Amino acid sequence: MDILLQEDSIISPLGFSTSENIKAIKAGVSGLHFHENSRFLNGGFYAGIVDKSLLAEHFSKIGDSSKFTKLEQMMLLSIQSVLNNNQLDLSETGLVISSTKGNVDLLGDSRNFSKDRASLISLAKIIQDFFGFKLQPIIVSNACVSGGLAVAIAKRFIQVGKFTDAIVVAGDLVTDFVTSGFQSFQALSATPCKPFSKNRDGISLGEAAAAILVSRRERKANNISLVGDATVNDANHISGPSRTGEGLYKSIQLALKEAKLAALEIDYLSAHGTATLFNDEMEAIAFNRAGLEHVPVNSFKGFYGHTLGASALIETILTKHSLLNNELYPSLNFEELGVSKPINIIDKLEKRELKIALKTASGFGGCNLAMILKKAF
Amino acid sequence: MDRSKTYFITNSIRIKNEKFLQKKETILSFDPEISFPQFLKDSYKKLELNYPKYHKMDSLCKLGILGASLLLKNQNFTEDTALVFSNRSSSHDIDLKHQRSMENIVSPAVFVYTLPNIVLGEISIKYKLQSENVFFIEDKFNPDLLVDYSEGLLNSGKATSVVCGWLELKNDEYDVLLCLVSNNGKIPFTKVNLEELYRFENE
Numbered sequence: 188m189d190i191l192l193q194e195d196s197i198i199s200p201l202g203f204s205t206s207e208n209i210k211a212i213k214a215g216v217s218g219l220h221f222h223e224n225s226r227f228l229n230g231g232f233y234a235g236i237v238d239k240s241l242l243a244e245h246f247s248k249i250g251d252s253s254k255f256t257k258l259e260q261m262m263l264l265s266i267q268s269v270l271n272n273n274q275l276d277l278s279e280t281g282l283v284i285s286s287t288k289g290n291v292d293l294l295g296d297s298r299n300f301s302k303d304r305a306s307l308i309s310l311a312k313i314i315q316d317f318f319g320f321k322l323q324p325i326i327v328s329n330a331c332v333s334g335g336l337a338v339a340i341a342k343r344f345i346q347v348g349k350f351t352d353a354i355v356v357a358g359d360l361v362t363d364f365v366t367s368g369f370q371s372f373q374a375l376s377a378t379p380c381k382p383f384s385k386n387r388d389g390i391s392l393g394e395a396a397a398a399i400l401v402s403r404r405e406r407k408a409n410n411i412s413l414v415g416d417a418t419v420n421d422a423n424h425i426s427g428p429s430r431t432g433e434g435l436y437k438s439i440q441l442a443l444k445e446a447k448l449a450a451l452e453i454d455y456l457s458a459h460g461t462a463t464l465f466n467d468e469m470e471a472i473a474f475n476r477a478g479l480e481h482v483p484v485n486s487f488k489g490f491y492g493h494t495l496g497a498s499a500l501i502e503t504i505l506t507k508h509s510l511l512n513n514e515l516y517p518s519l520n521f522e523e524l525g526v527s528k529p530i531n532i533i534d535k536l537e538k539r540e541l542k543i544a545l546k547t548a549s550g551f552g553g554c555n556l557a558m559i560l561k562k563a564f
Numbered sequence: 565m566d567r568s569k570t571y572f573i574t575n576s577i578r579i580k581n582e583k584f585l586q587k588k589e590t591i592l593s594f595d596p597e598i599s600f601p602q603f604l605k606d607s608y609k610k611l612e613l614n615y616p617k618y619h620k621m622d623s624l625c626k627l628g629i630l631g632a633s634l635l636l637k638n639q640n641f642t643e644d645t646a647l648v649f650s651n652r653s654s655s656h657d658i659d660l661k662h663q664r665s666m667e668n669i670v671s672p673a674v675f676v677y678t679l680p681n682i683v684l685g686e687i688s689i690k691y692k693l694q695s696e697n698v699f700f701i702e703d704k705f706n707p708d709l710l711v712d713y714s715e716g717l718l719n720s721g722k723a724t725s726v727v728c729g730w731l732e733l734k735n736d737e738y739d740v741l742l743c744l745v746s747n748n749g750k751i752p753f754t755k756v757n758l759e760e761l762y763r764f765e766n767e
Contacts, residue, residue: 287679288678291659294659294660294663295663295666306653306654306656307701308703311701323703323709325709326700326701326702327700327701328679328681328700328701329680329681329697329698330681330682340698343713343716343717344713344716346716346720347712347715347716349712363666364659364662364663364666364678367670367675368662368670368672368678370670371671372672372675372676417722418696418697418698419694419696420684420688420693420695420697421685421694422685422688422691422692422694424685425682425685425686425689426672426676433694437694441722550681551676551679551681551682552682552683552684552685552697553688553689554681554684554685554697
């Protein structure tokens with residue numbers, strides 16, 4: 188049974204549709220800008236933040252922006268865009284929601300919303316009711332692999348016959364909650380983040396939402412299938428990646444095994460690439476162990492920052508379009524290679540025939556994810 | 565894919581109302597008046613965990629470690645034992661703690677626990693499980709989701725056994741059911757049986 192990745196949408200500082208996002212990426216535009224914040228000695232930090240009034244303007248076409256939080260508006264808009272182009276029977280369509288912190292900015296002060304609006308349960312209910320999904324939403328909150336894991340979960344439930352079509356939606360915000368936490372870890376970069384570079388000094392945070400239709404029903408000719416997926420925990424440390432890349436290496440092996448493919452058949456690798464010293468080093472080690480050191484690889488974090496529970500879905504969507512467009516997108520802000528093992532960073536936009544891609548992600552709690560996307564034509 | 569296979573609830577642990585139940589038998593209980601932090605401390609001592617890392621963890625992880633320790637004691641399981649957990653309130657209690665600290669000094673040792681799946685990492689470390697992990701958020705205990713997803717992992721060969729269940733904590737109120745699911749046992753791994761184990765202490 189082929190599990191197909193179909194219509195998709197990305198709402199981010201780079202635009203309000205996937206095509207706007209890809210246009211910005213091809214033009215080398217970054218969503219990361221300096222934002223004032225009194226927590227920082229230098230008066231602020233670099234982050235990818237969606238313009239509130241622009242968002243409200245877009246949202247006004249489908250609802251009253253005063254009744255929905257920023258995150259809800261972003262996630263609802265992304266789903267609406269997928270539904271616009273596809274006739275789906277929402278009485279039998281699955282809804283898989285990914286977020287690490289949801290509306291956590293309401294936890295201290297719920298503003299004009301009800302007190303429980305900060306919870307992930309409420310977020311799911313809002314999304315379900317807005318469109319009238321009949322099936323109980325499935326919410327995944329598994330740190331920074333969540334967005335990709337949600338796609339794998341949709342596939343697994345389709346395979347066991349729970350539903351035929353699923354909308355997978357992911358979203359997270361740049362909140363003071365998360366910013367203060369990463370700052371306490373000294374994990375935030377003083378400049379826009381520089382994945383895999385020698386002078387990288389941490390992550391940039393970003394916010395975004397994305398949605399995709401995952402289905403076993405063929406709709407259009409240009410389909411991409413999800414042919415293998417695996418998560419493996421490092422069983423090593425809850426906040427630091429394994430020095431040997433154990434979990435990531437194993438998840439790549441298991442995903443390849445399910446896909447019945449070998450590492451040398453991978454044409455493109457979309458890495459997690461957060462730009463912390465340890466993460467990028469761990470990935471380079473895992474990719475080398477897996478025999479992927481020559482495969483063109485990028486991180487999209489230089490464009491978006493780390494969008495947490497949304498990142499792995501956004502990057503899966505971009506990987507899908509890389510395959511469809513036969514284009515390799517550059518790893519923005521890359522300077523000189525700064526990991527101990529060789530990897531083949533994409534430094535300029537390149538047209539190339541692509542058939543099979545690997546998407547990986549890793550996160551707090553020691554989780555790792557690998558997914559293999561393949562042209563189904 | 566072999567869909568005809570039956571799996572069993574090899575062991576189960578329920579933690580609720582100051583009590584630990586193994587399957588349906590109470591194996592440890594405390595005075596109902598005991599405070600939650602004291603309950604976590606005394607349980608650790610009674611169960612002789614001898615795992616100093618426990619004291620650094622947030623309450624959700626402590627509950628998970630207590631449950632997993634009893635669940636996996638004297639059991640056979642391999643490193644590809646998947647963890648399929650769920651709850652309603654995500655990491656609510658530690659989220660509030662971090663939120664309150666934001667006015668003053670934020671601690672990375674608190675912030676790191678503000679994700680529900682950290683407990684999966686803690687259990688993986690303690691039992692050296694390099695396996696499939698997922699944390700679902702559900703309105704209420706949902707045996708359908710747990711059985712469908714766990715069976716999918718077992719049938720597709722992504723795991724040879726699964727620890728699945730419900731690990732809820734909100735404002736120091738806890739409600740836990742963890743099950744070890746494998747080829748061994750007498751209780752078939754069904755939605756009805758899972759529901760019954762959950763309801764037993766709720767009656």
